[in-house]
Amino acid sequence: MRFTTVATYLGVIFITLILMISYTLGLLSDNLYDNEYIDMFTKANIISESVSRVWSADPLVTGESFYAPVDHSLAGTNIRGVVTNTAYTVLYDTNTDAELIGKVFMRDVLKYAAAGEQAQLMEKLDTGGKMLSVAVPVKVNDNIAGCVYLAQNITSIDTTVAATRASMAVFSVLIICLIGLLGVGISSVISAPIEQFVKAAREISKGNFSIRMEGGFLNETRQMSETFNYMCGELEHLEEQRRKFVSDASHELKTPMAGIKLICDSIVNAEHIDMDTVKDFLNDMSAEVERLTRIIERLLTLTRLDSSSDKIHPKAVDVAALIDRVTAKIMPLAREKEILLHTSGANSIIKPALWDYDKIFEAVYNITDNAVKYTPAGGYVHINLRSSNAYVEISVEDNGPGIPAGEREKIFDRFYRLDDSRSRDTGGTGLGLAIAKEVILMHNGTISVNSPEKGGSVFVIRLPYNAVREEDAV
Numbered sequence: 001m002r003f004t005t006v007a008t009y010l011g012v013i014f015i016t017l018i019l020m021i022s023y024t025l026g027l028l029s030d031n032l033y034d035n036e037y038i039d040m041f042t043k044a045n046i047i048s049e050s051v052s053r054v055w056s057a058d059p060l061v062t063g064e065s066f067y068a069p070v071d072h073s074l075a076g077t078n079i080r081g082v083v084t085n086t087a088y089t090v091l092y093d094t095n096t097d098a099e100l101i102g103k104v105f106m107r108d109v110l111k112y113a114a115a116g117e118q119a120q121l122m123e124k125l126d127t128g129g130k131m132l133s134v135a136v137p138v139k140v141n142d143n144i145a146g147c148v149y150l151a152q153n154i155t156s157i158d159t160t161v162a163a164t165r166a167s168m169a170v171f172s173v174l175i176i177c178l179i180g181l182l183g184v185g186i187s188s189v190i191s192a193p194i195e196q197f198v199k200a201a202r203e204i205s206k207g208n209f210s211i212r213m214e215g216g217f218l219n220e221t222r223q224m225s226e227t228f229n230y231m232c233g234e235l236e237h238l239e240e241q242r243r244k245f246v247s248d249a250s251h252e253l254k255t256p257m258a259g260i261k262l263i264c265d266s267i268v269n270a271e272h273i274d275m276d277t278v279k280d281f282l283n284d285m286s287a288e289v290e291r292l293t294r295i296i297e298r299l300l301t302l303t304r305l306d307s308s309s310d311k312i313h314p315k316a317v318d319v320a321a322l323i324d325r326v327t328a329k330i331m332p333l334a335r336e337k338e339i340l341l342h343t344s345g346a347n348s349i350i351k352p353a354l355w356d357y358d359k360i361f362e363a364v365y366n367i368t369d370n371a372v373k374y375t376p377a378g379g380y381v382h383i384n385l386r387s388s389n390a391y392v393e394i395s396v397e398d399n400g401p402g403i404p405a406g407e408r409e410k411i412f413d414r415f416y417r418l419d420d421s422r423s424r425d426t427g428g429t430g431l432g433l434a435i436a437k438e439v440i441l442m443h444n445g446t447i448s449v450n451s452p453e454k455g456g457s458v459f460v461i462r463l464p465y466n467a468v469r470e471e472d473a474v
């Protein structure tokens, strides 16, 4: 493709150059011929004037008397000058042998001159050159007394044109070579990245996200490569996340399944088993099934949040009432663990918020549930509300074990648990915070976690009162 384009350009340039050269050479030779004619006519007229003056003085003057006026005007040229009378008899000829003197010299141009007109003629010589001839009348007292005929071999003009043509041809070849080289250079600078891009896009469509483009020389192609590479990086990251998610999810599902299988095998293989033991086994199995159901439910929630079809369904939310509902739902567990669960700052809420109620409820619930779940018995969990004109801040503080600085980002990752066995014992799936973060990001909010020096952890959710972005609205 690259070379076809360059060849097309070169073809167009070649034709343009040929047309230009032919036109210029035509113009040049026309000009040279015109100049020659003008020069010869000027000389012929000067000679005609001088001859006229000689004749006025003496109408019977001999040929030699024309020597001075004619040869003087033609000095330094290779023009042949002939003076005839009206009967075309040669009176003077600059040809040194002067063989024509006294003889009739018949030329077409002389006929015109004898009739009082100026005439010019260009003849091709048998030797290959060209001959230019002009003739003008000689007037004495308004009567035509004779003619002046000048002739010149102008092969030199053709030689000049041919030399110019040759140098223009060389010049054109050089130009075409230069443009050709430039064309190939430029086209590789532009086409190479495009070809690379097409190849890379094909690789991506096959699922190979590790492909990268090289920079290129031009700013534009460099930018294109950078954007493309960035996109590949993101795709690679997403693909990696997806793979990890599938593998983690399979692993999480496998654990309760293995538990259930173990229980089943134990019952089946037991030779004598009483009803109470069977009930114990079934209770364990029920707990595993419950755990399995919980994991599947959370996975489904996450998958729904991930899919672009699940937008937020905003409605006016009474933030204080939402927090009350969360605490009411968690209160039994808090009471069981003798944890003091209390809220404050409800009066700082100035207006209803435009949120997806169910999603935000789930997010705040997950965070408060964690706080109660991971705080040892006898501790406290404090939910505090603050608000500015545009934002609501919900902080959930506890005096539990806290979260080490290095883990604060990771706990929002899917299936991530600080203490795997401890959290699993509490029935944790490691998905609660991932769901909460997803929901909060969907509402254009932020979530962060801190562990104050005095211990425990503080989760801070910051949400805009109006979480509806044009593209999220349904």
Ligand SMILES: Nc1ncnc2c1ncn2[C@@H]1O[C@H](COP(=O)(O)OP(=O)(O)OP(=O)(O)O)[C@@H](O)[C@H]1O
Pocket (backbone or CB within 6 Å): 298, 366, 370, 371, 372, 374, 375, 398, 400, 401, 402, 403, 411, 416, 417, 418, 419, 423, 424, 427, 428, 429, 430, 431, 432, 433, 434, 457
């Ligand atoms: N308030 C907290 N104090 C101490 N550790 C916490 C707190 N909140 C979360 N964590 C840690 O972060 C991990 C991830 O929490 P997340 O809510 O995502 O999962 P989970 O609680 O284990 O499972 P699920 O929420 O499904 O019950 C928890 O396993 C726990 O180790």
Ligand SMILES: [Mg+2]
Pocket (backbone or CB within 6 Å): 366, 369, 370, 428, 432, 433
């Ligand atoms: Mg949790």
